Amino acid sequence: MDLGLVGRTNAGKTALFNLITQSSAEVAPYPFTTREALRGMAEVPDPRVDAIADAQDIPRRVQAQVQVVDIPGLAAGAGQGEGLGGKALGELRQTDALIHVIRAFANREVPHPDDAIDPVADAEAIDLELILADREQVERRLEKVRKGAKSGDAAARAELVLLDQLATELDAGTPVRVDADDDARALAAEMGLLTVKPVLYVLNADDPGDPPADLAAYAGSRNAQVIALAVGTELELAQLSDQEAAELAAEMELGDVRGADAVVRAAYELLDLVTFFTGSGPPEARAWPIRRGLTADRAAGKIHSDLERGFIRAEVVPWEDLVRAGSFAKARESAQLRMEGKDYVVQEGDVLQIRFAV
Ligand SMILES: Nc1nc2c(ncn2[C@@H]2O[C@H](COP(=O)(O)OP(=O)(O)OP(=O)(O)O)[C@@H](O)[C@H]2O)c(=O)[nH]1
């Protein structure tokens, strides 16, 4: 459940990392400020947690968190392992989705590696390095698997077909996520290939608002989404008191949702997780991200291992029904609570109360 940040140097990756993880890592106008991978936790704001808490006067609210990994800027050659970025690509293989930061802001004090602000060209340059990095991984694996296939190993032969398919896609300059079939995609995911991971392009712009049409079209062709965010402005807003920030946001017509929240939410959605909640009463209402398809006992184990070990049953109510009923007790009275066993597959938006004995 990790998000990786990629982009060219000085695109504002670390600025965005600081914004969403409330860190204070070094951000500077010279190239390659970030030398080693950085990790932080981003909170995923979910209004359902507040709704559940408000309905029952629960004071404490705990949002889901995801880990964010920031790496050095990628330069040409990174895909072949060169430079700081080349080394850092290994860190990205461990992540589940990528946030690709693209510069659009025009700040003369911050040099651009090509001396030209060109979002589509920058996106292409990074995507090429990711493709080359994947191609190299595929080649290494091909060398191993070819030997097995020659000696008649059936599994190796099957894998060889998939690897050939991946190599063909990558040689054509196409990220694996775009066209590869399910089996090839599954192999790519298992290998930690970068271009099979879902991507959100974040255009770091002076003004938020709609990203330019050419970048939107490019993102579409790459099976990716794009959001424009004024990272610099958002960082300034984050320094202010709530009231001052609200005034400034109104003046700048930024709307209700902080752009950074929208980016974290969109990135979280890329992970394709299921969110369930606990909050059948005080002291806290909390969001829990889990993999899709997880059963109730395994979900209980995320809360505490005792709950999985001693699982008896889960009392389940969809969050909207709980909010409408006003409390777990009232939901039970009106027969809206369901009793589910350990094999129940937890659904998006379920509120769970686990009955257990150890
Ligand atoms: N005007 C403006 N400047 C920004 C914005 N975002 C980042 N910067 C500046 O751009 C410079 C580079 O930002 P970083 O966040 O360090 O960029 P990076 O992508 O992490 O760069 P490396 O780690 O060097 O690869 C810093 O001087 C930032 O203050 C923005 O939205 N607007």
Ligand SMILES: [Mg+2]
């Ligand atoms: Mg940086």
